[in-house]
Amino acid sequence: MTDIHKRALIKAMGAGALLAGLPLTSLAKTQAAKAKGLPLYIDGLSFLPSDLSDLKASRLSAFLCDISAIEEVKQEDGTVNYKRTYNACMKSITEAAQTVKDNPSLLMQGLRGADIELAHKQGRTAVFFQIQGADCVEERLSQVDEFYQHGLRVLQLTHHYGNSFAGGALDYNNRGGQDLPLTPKGYALVDKLNDSGILLDLSHSSEQTALDAISASRMPVVQSHGAVRAIVNHARCSPDSVIRAIADNGGVFGVFMMSFWLTNDPKPTTAHYLAQLKHVANIGGIDAVAIANDYPLRGQENLLKLNNDNAEGVKEYLEWWHSLRAKKVLGFDHEPQHVVIPELNHIERMSRIHDALKGAGFSASDTDKIIGGNWQRVLSQVLV
Template identity: 30%
Template structure:
């Protein structure tokens, strides 16, 4: 039945994590579009999953590279990747492009950042990024930057004065202000400062699991009240054990709907469509990966050597089909399922872009 749906992943990854280059990059904690693999399997799995559109992460997120130059390079890389796969991928610049992608049988790709550091001290870069096709800018990653505090920053200092200027510039450029990963005060300040609806494209509900990467009911409610969007991820933070299941994803979706209403909630998996084939091998290297993130200061509370960064029984090409089935089993109407699986994001995008 997912073939009859618009399915939008508000934050995800287009990659084949089983490819040698992608596996090596993950092991080295080297994020970046140069290391992803868009091969026949990536494309085939995306189509088989029913995916209509996905917001991918490009640009600077973490690491020692120069943020602005790295971000420009990443944009060029994705422009090239889209040009190499014109029959299967298409860039999304406005809300109508998502419906166009579905009609054409292609996967729409939204350019998004997970850290606003590349803006630097030059507000003109916001408009430049918009002209380059970027449509989503997340203000912070887990750590603090010059715009505000991330969810793991101990000060919880809120949006900085310059951060407020950046929010205004994003509003002027009609770009999404994404508050995923932000600290609580930064999130609340940005909601209040923004003249256009804001989003939290990938998060969980802190009322269910009290970890910093999840959002409080106040944050969720205020985003929805302003006409914004909340995407629930498929991440370990959905369970107090760190071993999240499909049932946990449903529980967080249902709580978010209770808080925000059914018109503001969707999905932002924060993962790939193509599943990892060798889970035992992956687990063997996971401890090193988590330790590297912690040493670099970019990890989050709830990440442990034994916590998979995805939901094991909600992964691979069947993940969206499976979620739809679970929501139906829980008694959710088809109209609500259509909203959660993609239409809410499309409607939100139309209000911003």
């Protein structure tokens, strides 16, 4: 390749390619791959893999990357919650940022929505750091700024149970349990996230908290990972009111891979997953539908070790499940029979979902939105 051709290629790839430190041969190959029309795959929630070769195998252009670190907290009623504390999460986000920095040929720390396209062109994976629960900033809102400086770009209000900001999905029960609203402190947090350029995530929130937060937010909000209550009547699944409000707000709803919240049928299949996506589209429109995982890139690891034997794998969830049943929390009266959809508990789940969508009659443009385009749109609007 002549110097003229090299300079032309560098110009075409943009300054970010130089910062990545990638050799020109690699850049040329990824640009050629892009020209062939490789799809833009974006996952609503996963984790940095211990084996970084999983990044290439997954074919993800980007994903929301949970970098939370938890402390186990036993509650007054005997059930267990997992708090994402300031100290634990500050340590984990620092370590995650270092992993990204140490692997520039594979990873890009997603700071702006525009980083998705750049990473895609370069054959890298953009990771947008997320924390599952605002417990990490309960002490003072200025801690939001500290996490932002370390790369946090998505924050969930709560995880399962309520905190000083919001009500949690599992605070709700069948015997008059409260569907807790967003608190005054929660309204202040929503404002702070809007001002800071951090995407607000309503996963695990109560219905009333979700509706309050959507009404208060000046920016699109998301549910990064969840499922549909009209299909599985469970507190962790979202009612149509929330799905519709997220869509009206310009956000997206990511349907995840935890099969006991996708179907009550004894054998979960890809068809059950498609039914969830179709319901979100019917309620909120095609621009609201997105993919999420909530497992590692390879899938639920214990189930993989069991060759996706759901009857055996579900046993690890039963003690927790029964503790919520004792509290009469909505949906826990139904005994779970499975954990994963076997064909999607796989490193190639995105391409398999892509093929399934095409086979189910979704148009090419609608399929592109579901597998990545809708995530790209929202991240690009909020993270500027």
